[in-house]
Amino acid sequence: MGAGDGPLNTPTWLRWVWVIPALFLIALLGVPLTNIFQRSFDVGTSFEIAPQVSIAFSAAGQALVSTVLATCIGLPIAGVLATHSFKGRAFTQALVTVPFVLPTVVIALAFRELLGSALAPGFLLVVIAHTYINLAVIVRIVGATWQQLDPRKVTVARSLGASPIRAFMTVTFPELKASISSAASVVFVFCFTSLGVVLVLGNSSTRTLESQILRETSLLLDFPTAAITALLQLVLVSCVLLLGARTSLKRTSAVPTLRFTRLRPASSKAQRSYVFVIATIACSLVLLPLLSLAYASLHNSAGWTLQWWSSLASVDSGTTRLGSPLGAIGTSLRYALLTGVVAGFVGVGAAIGVLTHRLGRAVALIALAPLGISAATLGLGLMLAYGRPPLDLRSSDVLIPIAHSIVAVPLVIAVVLPTLLATDRRFAIAASSLGASPTRAFFTAYGPILRIVMIAAGGLAACVSLGEFGAASFLTRSSDPTVPVQIVRLLQRPGEQSFGVACALAMVLVMGTIALVAGIDALGKKRWVR
Amino acid sequence: MSSLLSKITLTIAISSSLLLAACSSSQQQSGPSTVTLLTHDSFVVSETLIDQLKTETGITLKITTAGDAGAMVAGAILAAGSPSADAMFGIDNTLLTKAVDAQVFSSFTSKNLDSVIPELKKDTGNGVVTPIDYGDVCVNIDDAWFTKHKLAKPTALDQLTSLTYRDLLVVQDPATSSPGLAFMLATIAKYGDQWTKYWDKLNKNGVKVSGSWTDAYESEFSSNGGTYPLVVSYATSPPAEIVYAENPKPTKPSTSVLTDGCYRQVEFAGVLRGSGNEQAAQRVIDWLLSESVQADVPFSMFVFPARANTPLPEVFTKFAAKVSQPLQLPASDVNANLKNWLSKWGQVMGR
Numbered sequence: 001m002g003a004g005d006g007p008l009n010t011p012t013w014l015r016w017v018w019v020i021p022a023l024f025l026i027a028l029l030g031v032p033l034t035n036i037f038q039r040s041f042d043v044g045t046s047f048e049i050a051p052q053v054s055i056a057f058s059a060a061g062q063a064l065v066s067t068v069l070a071t072c073i074g075l076p077i078a079g080v081l082a083t084h085s086f087k088g089r090a091f092t093q094a095l096v097t098v099p100f101v102l103p104t105v106v107i108a109l110a111f112r113e114l115l116g117s118a119l120a121p122g123f124l125l126v127v128i129a130h131t132y133i134n135l136a137v138i139v140r141i142v143g144a145t146w147q148q149l150d151p152r153k154v155t156v157a158r159s160l161g162a163s164p165i166r167a168f169m170t171v172t173f174p175e176l177k178a179s180i181s182s183a184a185s186v187v188f189v190f191c192f193t194s195l196g197v198v199l200v201l202g203n204s205s206t207r208t209l210e211s212q213i214l215r216e217t218s219l220l221l222d223f224p225t226a227a228i229t230a231l232l233q234l235v236l237v238s239c240v241l242l243l244g245a246r247t248s249l250k251r252t253s254a255v256p257t258l259r260f261t262r263l264r265p266a267s268s269k270a271q272r273s274y275v276f277v278i279a280t281i282a283c284s285l286v287l288l289p290l291l292s293l294a295y296a297s298l299h300n301s302a303g304w305t306l307q308w309w310s311s312l313a314s315v316d317s318g319t320t321r322l323g324s325p326l327g328a329i330g331t332s333l334r335y336a337l338l339t340g341v342v343a344g345f346v347g348v349g350a351a352i353g354v355l356t357h358r359l360g361r362a363v364a365l366i367a368l369a370p371l372g373i374s375a376a377t378l379g380l381g382l383m384l385a386y387g388r389p390p391l392d393l394r395s396s397d398v399l400i401p402i403a404h405s406i407v408a409v410p411l412v413i414a415v416v417l418p419t420l421l422a423t424d425r426r427f428a429i430a431a432s433s434l435g436a437s438p439t440r441a442f443f444t445a446y447g448p449i450l451r452i453v454m455i456a457a458g459g460l461a462a463c464v465s466l467g468e469f470g471a472a473s474f475l476t477r478s479s480d481p482t483v484p485v486q487i488v489r490l491l492q493r494p495g496e497q498s499f500g501v502a503c504a505l506a507m508v509l510v511m512g513t514i515a516l517v518a519g520i521d522a523l524g525k526k527r528w529v530r
Numbered sequence: 531m532s533s534l535l536s537k538i539t540l541t542i543a544i545s546s547s548l549l550l551a552a553c554s555s556s557q558q559q560s561g562p563s564t565v566t567l568l569t570h571d572s573f574v575v576s577e578t579l580i581d582q583l584k585t586e587t588g589i590t591l592k593i594t595t596a597g598d599a600g601a602m603v604a605g606a607i608l609a610a611g612s613p614s615a616d617a618m619f620g621i622d623n624t625l626l627t628k629a630v631d632a633q634v635f636s637s638f639t640s641k642n643l644d645s646v647i648p649e650l651k652k653d654t655g656n657g658v659v660t661p662i663d664y665g666d667v668c669v670n671i672d673d674a675w676f677t678k679h680k681l682a683k684p685t686a687l688d689q690l691t692s693l694t695y696r697d698l699l700v701v702q703d704p705a706t707s708s709p710g711l712a713f714m715l716a717t718i719a720k721y722g723d724q725w726t727k728y729w730d731k732l733n734k735n736g737v738k739v740s741g742s743w744t745d746a747y748e749s750e751f752s753s754n755g756g757t758y759p760l761v762v763s764y765a766t767s768p769p770a771e772i773v774y775a776e777n778p779k780p781t782k783p784s785t786s787v788l789t790d791g792c793y794r795q796v797e798f799a800g801v802l803r804g805s806g807n808e809q810a811a812q813r814v815i816d817w818l819l820s821e822s823v824q825a826d827v828p829f830s831m832f833v834f835p836a837r838a839n840t841p842l843p844e845v846f847t848k849f850a851a852k853v854s855q856p857l858q859l860p861a862s863d864v865n866a867n868l869k870n871w872l873s874k875w876g877q878v879m880g881r
Contacts (some may be wrong), residue, residue, distance in 0.1 A: 039608045043632060091574060112749045121741065177752055199741045200708050204881035215705050218600025220869055221628040255572070307776055376601075383596075383605050388614035471573075473597035474605065481571075481595070489571055491744040493766045493832070495774020497749055 002022030009400070010356045011438035018353030018360040021367055023408075024346045028402055029370065031317025034380030038356055039228035039384060047225040052209060052232055059208040060236075063191035065129035070187050071180070073131065074138025079172075080137065080278045080527065082146035084271075085263035092279050093139070093461060094517035095286050097460075100136035101467035101513050103484035104107075104196025105491065106506040107133060111201065113296055124202040130194060134187040135282075136412075141174055142184035144415055145422065147403065148449075151264065178304035179418040185244025186414050189237050189371045195470055209233040230377045242365070290510055297503035301497055308500030313509075325505045328486035329512070332466055335482060336403035336516075339408055339465035346405065347412025348450065351420050355446075364417065368410045377490040378403060379474025400482070403471040408461035413456045423449050459520035463513055481511050547731040558777055564590045564814030565807060565814045568606065568615035570599045574830040575823065582585060583817050589810050599625065599708065604803065607632040613802035615812040617819060619662060623858070624711065625652065627865035630655035635800035638812050642819040647838045650796055653861055659798035662784060663819050666765040666853045667712035669699070672752045674784050676758035684760070687791030690732060698760040700750040703881065705872050706741050707793075712877055713762045714800035716793035719857035727875065729878045753785050764849040765792060766832040768777070779789040794856035797833065853872050 081093050099107060111129055119125045133280045149172060157167040173180075193210045202211075209229055212428075215228035266272040297308055313326040353360025368380065382403055386393045393399050428445035436444060468485040481489065483505060490502035580591050587740055594615055597604040603625045606618055612630045629635070635658035643651060643660055650661040669690070676683050685692060691698055702710025710864065718725045732793050738758055740746035747763055750756035764770075768783035799818050801811040817823060824835035835842075841852075875881075 036608070043607065080691070109749070112745070140739055200745055202741065203739075204876065211706075218598070218604045219705065219711070220872075221600075221625065221867070223608065225606075294818070302776075305776070376604075379597075379601075380605055380608055383614060385607055388609055388612060467690060474601050476594070485571070488744075491748065492572065492762070493774065494747060494770040496771075497774045499754070500776070 006492050011342065011442055014439070014442060015356045017349050018357050018363045021346050021350035021353060022363045024409075025363070025366055027368075028382070028406055028458065029373075032378065032385040033373070035230075036377055036381035037227050039059070040223035045224055046504065047222070047228045049225075049232070050230060052229050055207050055212055056236060058199050058205060058208055062126060062130075063188045063194075063207075064207055066127050066134065066191040067184050067188040070138055071133040071184050074433065075124045075180075076278050076498075077135065077204055077282045078139045078143040078146055079168075082143045082149075082274050083263065085265050086279065088279065088283075089263070090518050090521050091514075092198040092283055093143075094514045096139050097136045097517045098290070098510055098513045099133050099286060101463035102506070103467050103469050103487060104129075104133070104194075104508060105200065105469070105484070105488050106293070107289065108200035109491070109503075109506075110293045111230055113292035114289045120203075121201050121397045123205050123506060126194075126197055126206045127175040129197045129201055130191045130364045132285070133197070134190055135285070137187050137190070138180075140456070140460060141186070141414055141418070142179045145176060145418055146172070147263075148391075148422075150418065151525075152173060160499040166187075168393050175422075178422070180354060181244050182414050182418055185240050186371065186411070188240055192240070193237065193374070194374065214376050217376045217380070225226075229313065230374050233374060234369065234372045238369065241368045241371060250438060282368070283435065293503055294507055297500060297507045302416040304508060305500075305507060308497070308504040310500055311480060311497065312504055325483075325486055325490070327480040328505070329508060331480040332483040332509075333512075334397070335401045335404060336462040336465040338398070338403040340462030342463075343412050343461035344379075344454055345409035346464075347361050347457055347461070348407045348416055348454050350409070350413050351416040352446075353355050353487055354417060355420060360456065364413055365469035367413055370406045371410045375407075375470025376474055378406065379471040383475055400472050401465065403475060404468050405461070407471060408464040409467060411464060412457040414456045415460060416453045421447065421451060440512070455505055455520055455526050459517060460518060464508040466509060466513060466516075540797050544815045551628050555606060559565050563588050563810065564592055565810045566594055567593045567640045567814060568594055568596060568602060568613075568618045568802070569604045570620040570703040571595050571597060572599075572831060576826050576830065579823055582822065583814070584794070587810075588819070588860070589813055591814060596721045601633075601704070603629055606634050610634045613805055615802060615807040616807045617799060617801050617814050619797070619799040621659065621798050621800070621853070623798075623861045624795070624864050624868075626653070626655055626659065626798065628859045628868055630764075631865075632660060635659060635801055636803045636808055638801045638808070638815065640812075640815045640819045640841045642816055642837070645838055646819070646836045650836050655798075655800075655861075657779075658874055659800040660819060661836040662799050662817050663831065663833040663836050664794060665829050666794050666795045667716065667762065668765045668851060668853065669713075669788040670747075670761050671750070671788055672759035672784065673786050675752045683790055686789065687728075687788075690729065690737075690760070693735070695735070695760065698758055699732070699735075699760040699762075700738040700740055700756070701732075701762045702743055702746050703742050704875055707746075708741050709762050709764065712793040712816050714871065715797055715859055716791050716857045718871065719793070719859050720791055726874055726878050727862075732747050733879055741880065745867070760788075764832065765789075765853055766828075766834075766846070768851070769845040769849040770832045772849065778849040781791060782848040783849050787849050787853075789851050789853050791853075792853045792856050794853075794858045857874075 076095060081089060107129055111125065153171050154167050157171045158164070162170065192208065194208055195210045195214065198206050198208050198211050209232060213226050214230050215234070216222045216229060253311070266275045298304055298306070300307065313324050347367070348495070350364045354364045382399060385391075386399060423446055425445060428441045430442035431444040432438065467484060469488065472482055473485060487502050487505050490498045534657060572809055573593070583589055586713050586866055596605050599620050599622060601620070603621055606613065607629055613773050613775060618634070633754050635655065640660040641655050646661055650664055654660065669684075673683070701713055704711040704714040708720040716729050721728050738750060740750055743763065746761050747759070747767075750758045751761040752759040765787050768785050768787060771783045771785060772779055774867055800817060801808050805811055819837060821837065821840065824840045827835045828843055852859050
């Protein structure tokens with residue numbers, strides 16, 4: 001084990017941090033799920049399981065291919081963004097995150113606009129879309145660790161004659177392994193439980209358990225089978241996550257070297273062109289579908305127009321089609337802020353819990369479970385538990401941010417935990433021995449890194465909230481819809497205006513996300529350089 | 531680190547005050563004069579009518595939406611007996627039986643039921659729901675495409691399997707799309723036991739299956755830039771094309787409707803069992819069937835009012851298809867066979 005493994009005199013209050021995520025999980029995950037499963041078997045008892053098993057197999061194949069692709073394309077991008085400073089770096093980093101938070105309906109439409117009829121719906125299109133969406137997960141999660149590796153080690157290896165690839169394989173990769181396996185298992189789970197992409201871009205070969213649950217819940221109204229399917233998905237996903245966590249929960253075997261390093265400009269001509277090529281590829285990969293969306297928002301059958309943008313505020317005014325598209329933006333921002341704060345604190349609490357208490361590890365593992373819980377199950381469960389008397393939270397606008405937080409907490413943990421685990425504990429021990437109180441010593445070691453990862457993770461959670469559609473669409477609400485819900489509503493009716501305004505609204509979401517992510521990155525960087 | 535601590539404290543304070551606010555506000559709103567109407571995302575009504583309801587009956591209408599009709603009904607069934615609202619609007623004849631069996635509703639039909647078009651009130655789930663509006667799912671035709679290619683427009687469902695119309699039709703997967711499901715049910719109503727043969731022929735004739743109405747209509751339909759001039763949509767899509775067009779609005783739509791083989795969807799409203807506010811909820815159902823709300827229905831939701839002799843807007847009388855012989859299956863048949871039908875459809879279509 002690493003040299004950071006000395007006895008750490010953890011402050012007493014910090015040992016109980018795991019209680020916060022534990023309570024959060026019991027109240028907002030345990031209670032709703034118990035409710036929904038109980039009710040499902042009250043309503044009926046017969047179910048069938050055979051078709052689900054074959055669907056699980058084909059979904060696993062699809063997810064595996066998507067994950068390998070996303071990892072292979074994502075790693076070089078993560079490396080360039082994490083180790084080099086260059087003009088447009090912040091922009092590139094923000095841009096890569098955008099596909100992850102866009103509603104899948106929008107992405108599907110963008111791909112339709114871009115690829116036209118070149119690709120029929122099916123396996124290939126689904127895999128491309130999944131890769132596109134999940135690049136961000138690899139880049140952000142692996143990048144968070146990569147940013148803190150000591151670049152001098154690579155420099156040493158290179159000066160000893162190692163090729164860039166060999167230097168990567170022998171020096172960098174071992175230190176990244178934990179975060180790669182953590183990120184890849186998250187990506188696999190996302191692809192395995194995918195819904196929107198599969199519905200719009202898939203065919204029979206790309207069904208997922210999630211799409212099967214939706215069909216059983218809201219079309220066949222066969223709740224027992226839906227519950228069994230949901231449980232099956234939860235078990236399978238938990239296995240994958242455990243596998244991923246087994247690697248990432250272990251402290252990296254290499255001596256921890258995590259400290260902050262400044263980004264450095266590329267030093268050689270070859271490096272400069274490598275950075276340039278990778279950054280350009282990353283940007284164009286992300287931008288191509290988005291540009292086709294932008295084009296659609298500025299175009300009608302007659303030519304260029306600004307009309308879709310100018311009618312953002314006025315569509316449907318005077319009716320109960322709650323709120324204008326403009327109002328939806330306000331709602332989405334409010335939910336995103338709440339989600340960022342709640343998921344940020346709960347997720348970081350869970351991650352600290354892993355460091356400070358035996359039970360913390362179990363709590364953190366359970367907190368990953370929402371990745372495997374279907375949106376329909378979660379949404380309906382929350383509605384049953386907290387959407388009707390005696391405890392009716394619908395009118396207060398918190399049910400949707402709660403659902404978003406539950407969905408986002410696993411991501412926060414995935415970002416924070418590998419970094420915390422790889423942080424050098426010796427600083428705490430040194431501080432202790434110099435007379436610092438346990439609290440002071442803990443935050444001497446973990447404080448700076450916590451601040452950075454918390455901002456990054458909270459931002460990611462806010463982004464998840466901006467794009468979430470599944471669970472939110474099952475939750476009753478009486479206020480303005482979120483932007484993704486509004487976009488889907490607009491897309492669900494005929495007319496050039498509906499489509500144009502939906503594209504304009506999607507572009508607002510794209511630009512808002514870029515701004516948000518760039519802002520978070522800038523904030524993180526400021527603290528960092530100090 | 532005290533700043534972090536104070537942030538945590540602040541967050542806890544904020545979230546607990548939010549929770550408190552939530553509890554207190556929900557108590558305020560559950561007064562007898564407030565009725566919560568559970569509905570799907572597509573529900574729209576003019577705000578002036580809600581004000582009118584308030585002045586005439588003292589009832590404040592609160593609308594909560596819950597995804598599409600399927601999601602809404604799923605939630606209502608799971609919460610049957612202690613519902614999250616007082617009344618529900620938007621359950622259609624494909625989902626009705628399951629909800630009735632699960633005792634989602636209280637016994638009540640509107641006093642205005644007499645005024646409803648007779649054929650719509652054949653099934654009220656044994657007196658628990660009231661029909662509010664109806665619409666027909668039909669194949670839509672891109673007129674311009676057929677003119678350009680000098681081809682006669684199809685006039686019957688049978689023709690769609692002929693070589694003349696090869697590779698021209700796009701439909702939706704019935705398992706993922708509501709109009710897709712209605713179209714499948716239309717073929718079952720029309721062809722009986724032979725319906726899978728019809729689909730087999732459609733399949734061999736190059737029918738395209740999309741996952742959603744949006745994908746089929748907005749991307750694949752030639753009128754919107756795609757390559758298929760025939761698409762499963764609604765009888766009211768042509769007038770909607772005009773209403774939701776860019777200014778200046780076109781004077782007539784460029785699409786029309788194949789009026790053979792249309793499936794009729796009826797949307798109902800009912801009082802939710804266990805709401806504790808049933809009388810006021812009943813007034814809201816009456817209001818939904820009142821002359822003024824019924825007159826508002828076409829423009830708001832692009833469906834036809836259930837109340838007979840309700841005046842229609844001009845764009846409807848001119849361009850919405852009048853379907854003389856819509857197809858329909860008894861709700862109980864759909865309930866009993868849906869799973870089986872969907873898997874048969876999947877086998878035939880290789881999906």
